[in-house]
Amino acid sequence: MRTLLENLKERFPLGPITEQRPDLVFVTVERSGLRPLLAHLRDREGFTHLVLLTAVDWIEENLFQLTYLVHDRRRGRDIGLRVLVPRDAAEMETIHDLWPTAATYQRELREMFGIGFPGSPRVDEEFILEGWVDLPPYRRDFDTKAFAEEAFAHRPGRETHDPATHMRERLTAQGRAK
Amino acid sequence: MQQDDVVEPRVPVKDELKKRTVKGPDGFEFEVDPIHDYYCDARPEVRPGSYLKIVEDLFNWARSESLWILGFGTGCGAIEMRPLMTPRFDAYRYGIQWRPTPRQANLFVISGYLSVKTLKRVIRSYEQMQNPKYVVGLGSCTVNGGMYWDSYNTIKKLDEYLPVDVYVTGCMPRPEALLAGFEELKRIIRAGKGEGANLYAKNFDWYKANQKRVIHDWDMPDYNW
Ligand code: SF4
Numbered sequence: 214m215r216t217l218l219e220n221l222k223e224r225f226p227l228g229p230i231t232e233q234r235p236d237l238v239f240v241t242v243e244r245s246g247l248r249p250l251l252a253h254l255r256d257r258e259g260f261t262h263l264v265l266l267t268a269v270d271w272i273e274e275n276l277f278q279l280t281y282l283v284h285d286r287r288r289g290r291d292i293g294l295r296v297l298v299p300r301d302a303a304e305m306e307t308i309h310d311l312w313p314t315a316a317t318y319q320r321e322l323r324e325m326f327g328i329g330f331p332g333s334p335r336v337d338e339e340f341i342l343e344g345w346v347d348l349p350p351y352r353r354d355f356d357t358k359a360f361a362e363e364a365f366a367h368r369p370g371r372e373t374h375d376p377a378t379h380m381r382e383r384l385t386a387q388g389r390a391k
Numbered sequence: 392m393q394q395d396d397v398v399e400p401r402v403p404v405k406d407e408l409k410k411r412t413v414k415g416p417d418g419f420e421f422e423v424d425p426i427h428d429y430y431c432d433a434r435p436e437v438r439p440g441s442y443l444k445i446v447e448d449l450f451n452w453a454r455s456e457s458l459w460i461l462g463f464g465t466g467c468g469a470i471e472m473r474p475l476m477t478p479r480f481d482a483y484r485y486g487i488q489w490r491p492t493p494r495q496a497n498l499f500v501i502s503g504y505l506s507v508k509t510l511k512r513v514i515r516s517y518e519q520m521q522n523p524k525y526v527v528g529l530g531s532c533t534v535n536g537g538m539y540w541d542s543y544n545t546i547k548k549l550d551e552y553l554p555v556d557v558y559v560t561g562c563m564p565r566p567e568a569l570l571a572g573f574e575e576l577k578r579i580i581r582a583g584k585g586e587g588a589n590l591y592a593k594n595f596d597w598y599k600a601n602q603k604r605v606i607h608d609w610d611m612p613d614y615n616w
Pocket residue numbers: 466467468502503504529530531532533537538539561562563564
């Protein structure tokens with residue numbers, strides 16, 4: 214892994230590196246540097262499998278973080294590439310030509326986070342949701358609870374207990390009183 | 392039929408459902424409006440019982456002894472129906488069996504959480520079932536949302552959208568609980584209280600309004616018989 218990173222550093226501008234495990238590192242890269250790096254990893258370094266493409270909503274920084282996790286089956290190692298895109302112009306280049314499977318992830322991200330991937334097949338079609346009319350539901354400014362309370366009929370009488378408090382009450386005050 | 396659209400569709404209609412002109416094999420051109428031409432959407436009607444109570448009681452006894460379940464699992468609870476169908480719990484000895492199509496079933500077991508997308512299919516399946524028909528809500532999710540009570544995509548109170556005869560609580564209920572629920576349903580039917588289909592017909596507008604409130608891309612006939 215070390216040698217691989219050294220190699221990559223010589224060829225590509227890499228951002229901060231997090232070594233999660235000896236066989237798993239995360240590297241932050243520039244948006245423009247992602248495609249050449251992915252192509253290089255796939256064709257030269259044996260990272261042939263796109264494990265997942267997912268997003269994190271860093272609403273405080275006004276950023277979406279996209280994580281492209283690729284796997285090298287022969288040597289049993291993974292690299293996660295992180296790209297930050299601005300939240301208010303959430304858009305990223307598609308990589309469905311590198312991995313056709315990415316198109317599915319991109320459709321999901323388009324629907325759940327509202328991140329656009331122009332050119333990706335069927336990206337603007339509905340994916341899981343049907344007739345969704347609100348903010349993309351995985352965005353953190355989408356208030357799930359408020360939405361559910363407003364949209365769906367509610368049966369009164371529901372109780373919730375925080376397990377810790379509930380057990381403490383039962384085991385101490387009441388339990389002793391008995 | 393008069394359309395009383397409570398909620399205007401806010402989502403564009405799918406291409407295959409749009410009105411269009413079609414050319415028949417004989418070269419004759421005609422207009423097709425799929426939603427109204429392909430389905431019979433006559434409103435459901437309330438069916439009165441028999442004129443004699445003793446006859447109706449006999450019917451109800453017979454109905455209670457033949458519960459045919461539609462094999463449609465909506466949530467995790469559906470997994471509990473497999474041991475019921477198979478020798479371990481063997482629901483067939485109670486006169487209960489599963490069928491693959493709504494036309495052959497009269498009992499709909501809503502097995503757990505219902506996403507809005509599934510609700511749409513459930514409504515269509517329910518409406519296609521034969522009268523008299525019954526609904527069992529299985530699991531906390533159907534009662535008050537269960538652990539999906541704050542989800543953006545699941546309904547929380549099933550009886551707003553379909554008439555429910557029996558709820559079986561638990562997350563998830565054991566097959567024994569479900570068997571007890573079926574026995575309860577039989578009692579209800581024998582007592583002449585399994586009137587879900589009539590209730591649905593009677594409060595049709597209310598049910599439709601509730602359904603349309605959550606299903607934003609309503610692109611099916613209002614009643615889908
Ligand atoms: S009640 Fe529990 S087991 Fe049943 S569908 Fe809901 S979460 Fe699943």
